[in-house]
Amino acid sequence: MAAVSPWSPDTSQPLKMLAIIQLWDDTLADPVDNTNKYFFLLLVKLGLDSVLFITCSHKKYTSFLSVCSLSILLADVLLTCLLAAAWLLGAERSFLSVCFLLANGSATFGALPLPMMFLGSLDYYLDDVWARKHTARWRVLRNVVLTLLVWLQAAVYAARSVSTELVELASAFGPKALVCEVQESSLVTTFILGLFLVSLFALLPFFSSIPRWVKEAETMYEAREKQRGETSDLFLAAPQRRETEASGEKYAESDRPPLWLSLTLSFLVFWMPYLGVSVACLICGFLVPAYVSVNLLWLECTNSFLAGVTFWMKSKTRGPHSNLPESVCLWKIYWHLSQGRQLSQLPAATFDKRSFLV
Incomplete structure (x- = not known):
């Protein structure tokens, strides 16, 4: 072609x-x-x-x-x-x-x-x-x-x-x-390239802190997996609280990622490989007809982007509570990350499978 x-x-x-x-x-x-x-x-x-x-x-x-x-x-x-x-x-x-x-x-x-x-x-x-x-x-x-x-x-x-x-x-x-x-599809090409560049430049000032934030979010995700069977809205078990407190991992007020950055991380952790490969193909001149580029991978990426923007807009008044459909991105975990909460401060409902995914 x-x-x-x-x-x-x-x-x-x-x-x-x-x-x-x-x-x-x-x-x-x-x-x-x-x-x-x-x-x-x-x-x-x-x-x-x-x-x-x-x-x-x-x-x-x-x-x-x-x-x-x-x-x-x-x-x-x-x-x-x-x-x-x-x-x-x-x-x-x-x-x-x-x-x-x-x-x-x-x-x-x-x-x-x-x-x-x-x-x-x-x-x-x-x-x-x-x-x-x-x-x-x-x-x-x-x-x-x-x-x-x-x-x-x-x-x-x-x-x-x-x-x-x-x-x-x-x-x-x-x-x-x-x-x-x-x-x-010019719109798909522009969307992917624009999203990649905007995300990249937005993350550059916080580059040194990103690995620690992502690690903390992964720790919260693992805790959710362990607490999946629980339905109580009480705080996590005391032994786990003591373990978290002993680790000394605490967020200072100035060390929290802002909400927009935290949600951007949630999006890019999953979708950066797709965006990166797509941009690399564009740079190399690999043009793709629309009947190939308009696929479910692009649609799911767009779905996550739109859901993330909507979650960010509504979280100002509703917090992490949302009726948006399920997504591959961990919006609620990264919302709590932006609030600077430790694992011991998170209600168990945050880790319940039915209320976790957005």
Whole structure:
């Protein structure tokens, strides 16, 4: 897959790329068909998204982004099956061409991030209002309808903007090629790069204290694992309190991480590897079409980011108590870290599995 240019001259338009469908030259009796390579690429994406959906997805679907996760997985299944049919049947017998699938797939997936991020943030911010006024079944139905509308506008955009015609490229010294125009998701690229840079510069002034803060949070997490079966709201057992006090680990008022920094650490502890690898690929010039880059890994990262921002905004009035859906980030533990609490000061409810995850 080759990019037309490293940067699009019009920043409002997605970056165009060329998917090489066939290659041939005078020395080859038959052209080289790359359809199978695109099929296996989508198959790998489908496998990774399936694993993420099983391990990270929220089963109740009362949040908008949880329904979006399911919809992306179903779209992966559909696109992979259609591309498999195009590969097995061949260009002559397939009712949808490979170029049609790749071009429309990239344009459709590329139109998803903006409405999903906007509606997802709105859903989290108004979560308390929805919970009081509407039942869980109504919220699930609302999320399904909104998700269908998001996909509908993406499909309409793709139908009106893409070109599904194969273009022949030829050079005097190289092989000839049939190529198809596909799109990159500029918003996903900008989101990942911006989040990585902002987080990196925000952490630099506190770099020397970060390992100690993360270690303390991990200690709290391990204590939660030990106390998982407890349901009492009393303080932790006295022997554990004495052990903590004997260790001499105490927070000074000036040595606490501010809340925004503590929640940023909670986010980056889990998502920095994904952000770092993605930025490294961007620096190396590895451009990825939207039907690959818009995946459940990006959606879960976005979900954690939006949940963290909402948790931070609501924690000013509600403390660590929140009705946000479960996330891979340990928001409540890092909230207590920002308050400078020792393990012996934390109520056991903090470590209860049902109230711990946000």
